[in-house]
Amino acid sequence: MSPTLQTPRSLVLGLRLTLACLCLVSVSVLEKHLFAQQDQRSGSTPSIGTALEDPNNPIARLFGSERLDLWSLRPIQDTRIPESGIPDSTVQGQSHPIDRFLAEPLAGIQLMGSARVSKKHQLERLSLDLIGLRASYDEVIDFETDASSESFDHQIDRLLADPRFGEHWARLWLDVVRYSDSNGFDWDEFRKQAWNYRDFVVRALNSDLPYDAFVLWQLAGDELLAGPPESEAQLDRLIATGYLRLGPYDNAAKLFNEQDRARAEVLTDLTETTGAAFLGLTLSCCRCHPHKTDPLSQEDHYRFRAFFAAVQFADSTPVLLGNQPQDIQEHHRNAASIQESNEPIDGLKNEKHSVLTGFFATDDKDHIETIRVLDQGNHQKPLETVEPGFPSVLFPNAPRIDPPSHGRTTGRRLALARWIISKDNPWTARVIVNRVWQNLFGQGLVASSNDLGITGSAPISQELLDHLSVYLVEHDWSLKALIKYIVESDAYSAPIGPWRKLRRLSAEQLRDVVLQTTGQLQHRNGGPPVWPVLSDDVLRSNPAVLDDNETKTKGWYPSPESQQTVRSLYLIQKRTVRIPWMESFDLPENTVSCARRDASIVPSQALALLNATWVAQAAGQLAGRIENSTDAYRAILGRDPSETELRICDAYLGQGRSIQELVLVLINSNELAFVP
Amino acid sequence: MDMSKHFQPANPQAILANRPESFLPTQRRDFLRSLGGGLGVVACAAIESQLRAQSPNRRSVGDVDPLNPYAPRIPHFAPRAKSVIFLFMVGGPSQIDTFDYKPLLEKLDGKPVPASIRDALNATRHANVFHGCDDVILKSPYTFKPYGQSGIWVSELMPHTAEHVDDLCFIHSMQADSNNHAPASYQLHTGDVRAGKASLGSWVTYGLGTESQELPGYVVLFDAGPLGGSANYTNGFLPPAFQPTRFAATNPPLQHLVAPEHLAPGQRQSLDLLQELNRMHRDQYAGATELDARIASYELAYRMQASAMQVGRIEDEPEHIHKLYGIDAPEARTQSFSRKCLLARRLVEQGVRFVQLYDMPDKDGWDAHAKLVENHTPRAKWTDIGVAGLLADLKQRGLLDTTLVVWASEFGRTPMKQGDLGRQHNAAGFTIWMAGGGVRKGLRIGSTDEIGLMATERPIQFRDLHATILAALGIDHERLSLEVSGRDERITGVAGSANPLLDILV
Secondary structure (H helix, E strand, O other), X not given: OOOOOOOOHHHHHHHHHHHHHHHHXXXXXXXXXXXXXXXXXXXXXXXXXXXXXXXXXXXHHHHOHHHHOOXXXXXXXXXXXXXXXXXXXXXXXXXXXXXXXXXXXXXXXXXXXXOOOOHHHHHHHHHHHHOOOOOOHHHHHHHHHOOOOOHHHHHHHHHHHOOHHHHHHHHHHHHHOOOOOEOOOOOOOEOOOOHHHHHHHHHHHHOOOOHHHHHHHHHHHHHHOOOOOOOHHHHHHHHHHHHHHOOOOOOOHXXXXXXXXXXXXXXXHHHHXXXXXXXXXXXXXXHOOOOOXXXXXXXXXXXXXXXXXXXXEOOEEEEEOOOOOHHHHHHHHHHOEEEEEOOOOOOOOOOOEEEEEOOOEEEOOOOOOOOEEEHHHOOOOEEEEXXXXXXXXXXXOOOOOOOOOOOOOOOHHHHHHHHHOOOOOOOHHHHHHHHHHHHXXXXXXXXXXXXXXXXXXXXXXXXXXXXXXXXXXXXXXXXXXXXXXXXXXXXXXXXXXXXXXXXXXXXXXXXXXXXXXXXXOEOXXXXXXXXXXXXXXXXXXXXXXXXXXXXXXXXXXXXXXXXXXXXXXXXXXXXXXXXXXXXXXXXXXXXXXOOOOOOOOOHHHHHHHHHOHHHHHHHHHHHOOOXXXXXXXXXXXXXXOOHHHHHHHHHHHHOOOOHHHHHHHHHOOHHHHEEO | OOOOXXXXXXXXOOOOOOOOOOOOHHHHHHHHHHHOOOOOHHHHHHHHHHHHHXXXXXXXXXXXXXXXXXXOEEOOOOOOOOEEEEEEEOOOOOHHHXXXXXXXXXXHOOOOOOHHHHHHHHOOOOHHHHOOOOOOEOOOOOXXXXXXXXXXXXXXXXXHHHOOHHHEEEEEEEEOOOOOHHHHHHHHHHOOOOOOOOOHHHHHHHHHOOOOOOOOOEEEEOOOOOOOHHHXXXXXXXXXXXXXXXXXXXXXXXXXXXXXXXXXXXXXXXXXXXXXXXXXXXXXXXXXXXXXXXXXXXHHHHHHHHHHHHHOOXXXXXXXXXXXXXXXXXOHHHHHHHHHHHHHHHHHHOOOOEEEEEEOOOOOOOOOOOOHHHHHHHHHHHXXXXXXXXXXXXXXXXXXXXXXXXXXXXXXXXEEEEOOOEEEXXXXXXXXXXXXXXXOOOEEEOEEOOOOOOEEEOOEEHHHHHXXXXXXXXXXXXXXXXXXXXXXXXXXXXXXXXXXXXXHEO
16 A cells, blocks of 8 residues: 555445456356357367467456466476586586576576585585484585595485485475364364374375375375275375365354354365465465456356365275275274274165274265355355356366266366366476475575465576476476485585575474484384473463363373474474474464475574473483583584684583583584574 | 565664664654544655654564564554553453443343344344354343443442543444354454464564563463464464563563573573584674574573563562552462563563463353353452553553553353353454553443344444554554465455544544
């Protein structure tokens, strides 16, 4: 709003409302006349370029053609890799395509002007980025003394094969899909089986499940199954549908006759999260009004929402007994609980069956909710009905939706998922490539990684983003192949400077690294979350814990002392009670998709790392096993101290301070807190 | 959620350069005069430049230096209040048994809701308020009488607060969008019934920074938190620097404030070593301002240990102050709430921007679904004297002029009976009050129908309340926004949907 020029507010509001109504009507009318050359029945779509140039494009009609002038609407281009070489002959590298692409946009910043960082920093960076933990003293020595030309490649392969790779990268994905172990709202009940989804993500990343399958299973894994799961892989398709019900859920709404609101919120959440997580589309704005800047109409939000119209939680899934291979029975015992049931169920009457309980979702085919545009996003003000549809700027016609032959689901989400992973989609590959880049560099090639729209950031190099997107798709959507390709570049190992910033470790990384370097971190092979011991005072931040019993699951259930030093990934993640130490280090809100962690620097963090009992205890544990300053440096910072450092540390110890205190100082050092 | 825009590299600034500037009453009066009592944009722009001229080193509202996020910032126009104390009575205290006197209830006791009132409610989005109650009016078990010059009627539940009615401004026509605790509570805190948005305290400190660099800017105080938990008072999508800090009215007042006992004596020495090592490390990274910021944050933390301990020393207050707040009362719960009220004053006095204080001593709060009297009578007793003591103390110190006190809950309760002499939630019409910080005194605005069920005259939404509180702080709510994933987020929602109650501000 300009401070000097203002239209009377009522007038603006009136105009907006009028515009909204006009838009809604016009889209509906237009759709019937659009793209006449398109075969409506088959739903085959014209190429993207055609849609953008079509004078009948609904978004152009609504907002004017300037809305179509958005880089991320254009098809992904397989751009030719630039010729090697900036004129400066002293420049190193230049052979990796990534460095060639970056040479131009970053020429002024002298990206390639200096050599790679030291081998120690190179390995530390790689280790923190790939497995989320620090390289040990011995690992650094091994790498430093490995003179072979493939020494770095070996490290990349070693770390990509490390099972802790999946644990670290799972955390990054769980942020995007707003993972939590509880419902949120008043009662915030514990979701006993949500960890199945978390473990699926770890498994998928470690086994390098192709990203297109990763997407497909989360959105429609249940639709792919003809019957009860018969193998671990099939069970994973079902577990992946946990994505559909990860959002907050107000279980108390029914007490106040507000089920409609709760249901509307579930659908809103699914629409917005799916748009942001997989497509980088900001579908939240156009819930209430036509998007102010992006090529999205209000109707687009509701067309997208209609793909989820039949989704229901399905935490109990019938499974026929005696019809399962050994491995799934094994898996059931570990991953989800299986109970015998005598309740008759459809299609299985009189047959002995069991019920698999987990954290699943599927369609209720008999109750496909009619989706309507909502005036101002208000579920109490429904307007006209809409059918499922992709963003109309590129795909204005009705998509083809075939219910699967097994007949148990609507086929809607399958159609959505197949479109998301199809070559027609200009967003999907770019979005995941950008997330991977962000996880490796601290900032994406597009800084706004949940928003590839007009208000989002422009890519540093669209050619590079597209090159990497093509690379990913051509390598069977292998994220590991993509990561390896990126970290092999000089750009990845470039020194800290204007283009490569220092990054503070995330809350999880910092906790894990403190436990790791003091020798406390214990391995956990997935499973139910670990509950830290918190004071009653902290637990009462949601008074629901005061009203718990065996069935309500509103309480806090501390795990045994012996489990407390697991990786942070495995700590319980409630929506209404946060673990204070973790929260100090910028744990994001887990009710909405988080594209990128913040890393604030505030005094409360210094207090948390200086004074928390568990940190002091960890320092004490290490101190009990070592003898001097050099040992402390090797354990915490993975190196020997310099002469000066040794002198001042020894002087400090000479003043009566203990090894434990020295370890605590090193834990608090900037050298530990930042990715080098 | 994406903070990348917000955290674009900023010019490095001296980390500790900002000193709180005093808030001179004479300047304030001048601003108010030039404001002319309105919110005209031209006037605002003029005042903003005036304010800027007086504090040339300060940034504007929401223009956060990521390396010094708490530095005070220049408001959009002259503030009436510089701090807020938000008293949140969790669970929904009944308006018709406290501040919204409805004599007709006496006559209708035991009778069904009059058809005209029922029909009127049924025609609105609040029809579900009837859900779960009996169609039987339950009169208030409490007696009312008028107080003060203004003659405002208050029930016997709040005798101490009642003595201050001439300083209070009542809003009798509040409405919430949900009749369930967590969504309504989220809405009162963040403007949205869904979790995930940023709370008012985070918005205010994001907008204005804070005056004390050695204390957190946004403090929450509670025994138990609000229903719906931490998602109420969260920073949401705002930078994490603006998350609240939980203080306790006991020692030590902050988590992680003091070192484990055997490490405390050497802490200064340890910090000296740490900083020396950090400075040597820093020399490898020319221009890495994050490293400077973290070095500075350790010095600040060290000083914060002393400041926070100091501000938490309620025992330092003289006996008559303890008495004024009711800290000497026999009930532990009165003591506990009163200590928090006194701590709130001490925090505000030291320049803390926003204190969110919850009354939630147990799992129910004011949620009197059954046995209204057994719920409300003790709760009123536990809180009334502390609230009144806070008002009196702020006033006698001259702090009430610059401190906005808000008393509110997520909703009120029905005049209809529920179960065993209880009352159901009521989001259709309920009462809150404000005092100090430029709010007009002895005023009542809006009203409910004859039985106190639904707001009929001038219904007011939480977004209007938020806009009003921001206006009192010198912030134009429409200009306090952050772009999150392509959407301009504001606590007051879509532009044009909220209206500050300018007529209740002086």
